[in-house]
Every structure is written in C-alpha cells, then in structure tokens.
Amino acid sequence: MTAIAQGRARRAALVSAVCALVVSGTALTGCSEDPDEGTNGVGKLSAAEIQRKTREAADSAEAVRLSGNVVTSGRTYTLDMRLKSGGATGSVTAQGSTFQLLRIGEQLYLKADDGFWSDAGDDGKADAAAVDKLGGKYVKVPQGDPSYKKFSGFTDKGVLLDGLLTLHGTLAKDGYHERAGTRIIRVTGDAGSGGTLDVSLKGTPYPLRLTRAGGAGTLTFSAWGKDFPLEEPAKDDTVDYGKQLPTS
Template sequence: MSAVPLRRGRRAVMVSMVCAGTMVATLGLTGCGGGDAPPDPDQGTNGVGKLSATEIQNKTRLAAERAAAVRLSGTVRVKGQGYRLDMRLSDRGGTGSVRSKGGTIRLLRIGEKLYLKADSSFWTHGTKGSETTPEKAASDRAAAEKLDGKYVKVPAGDPSYQQLSGFADMDLLLDGLITLHGTLEKGERGAAGGVKTIRLTGDRGAGGTLDVSLEGTPYPLRLVRAGGAGTISLSDWNRDVPLKEPASSEVVDYGRALPAS
C-alpha cells in the first residue's frame, strides 16, 4: 500500500488545524473560508423591532388599550400651563399628584367621583391679586385652613371638574399622550427605565418621539411630546392600583367654585 495518500491526508489535516488556529488567534476574522454573520439586534426581543413604524404604533396602541393599569410621571404643558404629574391609573379610576404654579394637589377618582386634596396655599392662591377686603381675606384664610389636608369632592358641574378628572382618566390620558404628529418613522434602538426599546418619531422628532418596549408586551415606555410640551414616563403596566373612597370624616364641602389650577 502506497504511503503517498497517507502523507497527503496528514498534510490536509495539518493545514486545517493551522487555519482553525489562525481564526481563533484573530478572534474570528476571515482568512480561511468566511466569517460569522453579524449579530441579530432583535435576538431575545419581542420582535417588534423588525416591523414597520406603522405596525409598531398599532401594536403599542393595542397593548395600551388592553392594559388594566399604568403609572404616568413627568411633565406636560396644556394650553400654556405646565404641570408635573405622578399618577397611577386604572380602568376604575386613578390616584396621584399634580403640581402646577398654584401648588400641588392630590387627586383621587373612583368611577365618576372625583376628590381633591391640597394644602391651604392652593385654596387661597386664586384670590391673590383680586380686590378684597381685609375681613374677606381673613375669612378666606380661615376657610383654607379648614380645607388643608382634607379631601374635597369636586362637583361634576364645577368648571374644574373636566380638567382635573382628565388627569385621573387612564383612557383619556393615554389617547392624548401617545399620539405622534407628522410622518411616522422608525428610529434607533435604545432603552427606557432599563428596558430595551425601539424608538418611533414623528417628523424626525419634531412631532414627538415614543420609546416602545422590545421586551415582553410592546408597551409605550417614554414619550417626548411635540413642541416641547413635556416628557412622560409610562411604567408599572398592569400593576394593581388600590382605590378606596376617603372616610366621611376626611371629606369637607368647599361650597363654591374651586380655584383655577
């Protein structure tokens, strides 16, 4: 039996070993028959990053509509007025705080019932600068002290009811907040609250940006509103929101129109 084929076989094995060693030494660089494929950025995600911008928007809207609860925190501007929100909302109502130039108020909405709690400065700020007598000013301060830290049930007919109840209405807030304006495009991948996201933009950011979760359900996680109208974080999706009506001893009647907030 000839030894030539055997030597050729050994030579082929040695060439293969040298080639493999070269690839390892160069950390996988090509040189012996091609390189590895680039990593898939969507590996281990929910896959929405592969979709078009419109498809992603539809999925995140549907996810938000089906959710039972969410927490919204951040800043918004409505008709020129700035607010800082920290609201926990559910399909049954909501609770949390709203801060504006008039002070900080706590809201509690259960169904159609709306309660407001604020310190005495909130109840008196609406009368500042208005024409009043010393006697009336003293009366207003005394009434405000009685309201300090107490819940006031906001009548449905009060001018402030519609505005204030909107801050504690999950469907209304989400519908208004997660809307982007202009031409919709898919942006870069990033993160919000430590969660991987894909970004949607309206008019390349001028119409707002929305970060959508690439982990689990594609919930909206962060919104930068168009025109500098605020930035909102959306978290605690589907986490239970305890809602309990205040005891009668904690509720007082304001007896007149609430101050403009």
Template sequence: MTPFSPAVRLRRAALLGALCAGLAVAGTTGCGADPDEGTNGVGKLSADKIESKARAAATGADSVRLSGTVVVSGKTFTLDMRLKADGASGEVKSKDSTFQLLRLGETLYLKADAAFWDHHRKEEAEGAAGAQESPEAPEPSGDAATAADKLGDKFVKVPAADASYKQLRGFTDMRVLLDGLLGLHGKLEKGAYTRVGNTRAIQVTGDKGEGGRLAVSLLGTPYPLRMERAGGAGVVELADWGQPFALEPPAKGDTVDYGSSLPAG
C-alpha cells in the same frame, strides 16, 4: 501587510468581544448581533404597524402608571399618576402649586396645602376684578384666609358642577390622557433601538422626531414605554401596564364637602 502573532490576534479578539458586550448592555446593536433576537418581533414591522400595535396595547390595558412632564398652553405640569378605567390616584405639580388627586368612579377628591388654596383664592379674585374691569383685585377677607388654612392637607370633594371638575378629572382619566399624549405627527419612521429602564425598545418617530418620538417595548406586549411629545410639549414614561392597584376613599375625618362649588379660598 504586517503579520500579527497569535497572542496579538487573541488580544484583539478579546477586545472586540468586550466592546460588543458593552454596546449590547448600553442598548446599541452591532457587531453582527440580531437586534430582534429574543424580542416580540415588532421591531421587524413598519413604523405605522409598530405605532398601531402600541396604541392597541395601550387601549386594551386595564391600568398604567404615567409619570413625567406635560406642557399645556405654555404651562408645565409634572405628573405621577396611577390610572385605571374606573379611577386614579397621584400627584400633579405646576410652577405655582402641588396637589394630589383621587378619583373613584365619578367622585373626585383634591388634596393640597394652604398655599394652593391661597393661590386659588387669588386667581378667583383677579378673575372677578377683570370681569368688573377693575384695575386691582379685591383684597381677600379674613374668612377666605381662614378657609384656606382649614382646607390645607384635607381631601376636598370636587363638585361635579364646579368649573374645575372637568379640568382636574382630565388628569385622572386613563383614556383621555393616553389619547392625548400618544399621538405622533407627520410621516412615521422607525428610529433607533434603545432601552427604557431595563426594557429593550424600538423607537418610532414623526417627521424625524419633530413630530414626536415613541419608544415601544420589544418584550412581551408592545406597550408604549416613553413618549417625547412634538414641539417640546413634554416627556412621559409609562410603566406597570396591567398591574392592579387598590383605590380607597379617604377617611371621613380627612374629607371636606363644599356642596355645589369649590370655595374661592
């Protein structure tokens, strides 16, 4: 065995110390450190109990900010929503359009540009053509194009009886979104210690990640922080748990009420 001088041993110790510090900053444990030191302790629990505590924390929260991508029936939506029990506000994007939603109680508002309404009009026309078994969608009228221009960048009050109401409201319902997004499938196992932003977290996986991957906060209340949905159905981050925010109705001059149904264009 080759002996090392004291200076060499000190340099090696300093190098290992720097390496451990770097790994700790990156969220990786090792070098003899206790990964649960200074945490809320959920990392010591079984995967099932961690998942249960995360769900309970989410259910008991008054509000949350949800952002990321969600794939529904092969269509990808990008969400950035602030949600609470009695309302929500935020933006939803898809390949074809971008729109804002605002809900106060059961009153739902939709704001989009003229291009959104033009696309909406075309879908309505194509649906009507399909119902009539016609090979071509009817051409839009000048009135429809004018309506799209008038609706652009206005808050449109969505009638509760309209077919779009339930679908659009789903983007603003905190409980519906959380129940639908936070589900893991298959056998649950504890995954790696990680970080979501600056917050330390522990992962829980379903079927070794194929059934989803949930990151749960190791600081304070064990809130869900990131959900990677099974089957590549999107990744969402959850933040600002329990932080209050105000919701105000749009100014009357910026609002359009179309009665019992949305216009076709």
C-alpha cells in the same frame, strides 16, 4: 492550536468584546445578525404598525403609572399618576403648588395645602374661612365645577393616553436602543420634531417613554397591568364643600 485557528479565536474574542461594549451603551445594532432575536418582534414592523400595536397594548392594559411633565396652554404640569379604568390616584404640580388627585368612579377628590387654596379665586385670594376648611383635606369636587373638568382629565386613563400617545408627521423607526435595562425600538415623528416614542421589545409592546412634539413634555410609563387599590378617604379627612370651589 494552529496559527490560523489562533487568529480566528482572537478575531472572535474581539468581536464579542466590541458587541459587549455596544450593548452596554445605547445602540444595539450592528453586532447581531438578527436584532429581533429574543424580542416580541415588533421591531420588524413598520413605524405606523408599531404605533398601532403600542396603542392597542396601552388601551388593553388594566393599569399604568405615568410620570413626567406635560405642557399645555402655556402651563407646565408635573405628573405622577397611577391610572386604571375605575379611577386614579397621584399628584400634580403646577406653578410651584403640588396637589393630590383621587378619583373613584365619577367622584373626584382634590387635596392641597392652605397655599394652594389661598391663591385660588378670581382675584388670587380665596376667603380665609374657605382656606381653613379646605386646606389639607380631600375636597369633593362637584361634577359641574370648572375644576372637575380641568383636573379629571389627569385621572382618566383612556382620555389621557389618547391625548398623549400620538406622534405627529411622517413616522419612522430610529433604531434599537435600551432604556432602564429593557431593549426598545424607537419611533419618531418628522425625525423627532413630531415626538419620539420608545416601545418595549420585551413581552407586550408597551410604550415606555414619550417625548412630545414641540417641547410639550416628556413622560415615562411603568407598572403596566399592575393593579393598585383605590380607597375612599376617611370621613374626618373629607370635605364636601357643597358649592363651586374657589377657582384653582
């Protein structure tokens, strides 16, 4: 091998090593002539088009798992929900209490421990008999009950995603990155102050992570399109309270 050929080989090896180092980190730019090679191509679109494509993908998906924190009305909710058009199942944590939500069609169930129900009620104390009856059971929530409106939104895929998957301000692309082994394109609103959204560059352009504007929470999305069962709880594990629940 000539000295010139050896020099070229060394330079090629050095470039490959540098690119491997970059790819193993966060950024994926600068080492490929075409950063969209092998992707779904949404990285070539404008930020507004990426957001639109992502919304379309989310709306058309049969199911999704959503987890993370949402801050609303000054209260932080930690969610771990599986959602689809026919209902949802999962858990919500707020103010130190964790409760289970299950919705099948229009019927919403709420399952919580005695502590949750003990703290319910206008005066912060629920009737002891009610606590004994409701604690640890799947409680049918009447549709006219304030709790139905309050909690059913956490189980409605369309409503929840419509309210979350929106960036505020001027949209812009913030480069190619990697999240949990998947290449993504990041879109920001007002340079991040209006939120950031990581969109998959593999297959369908689903949203994978959302940081909401104003510190209103961070959410991850997974299991897009993967169905899951929804089963009515056993009768001996269900309570039909038959009237307005203690305020929770």
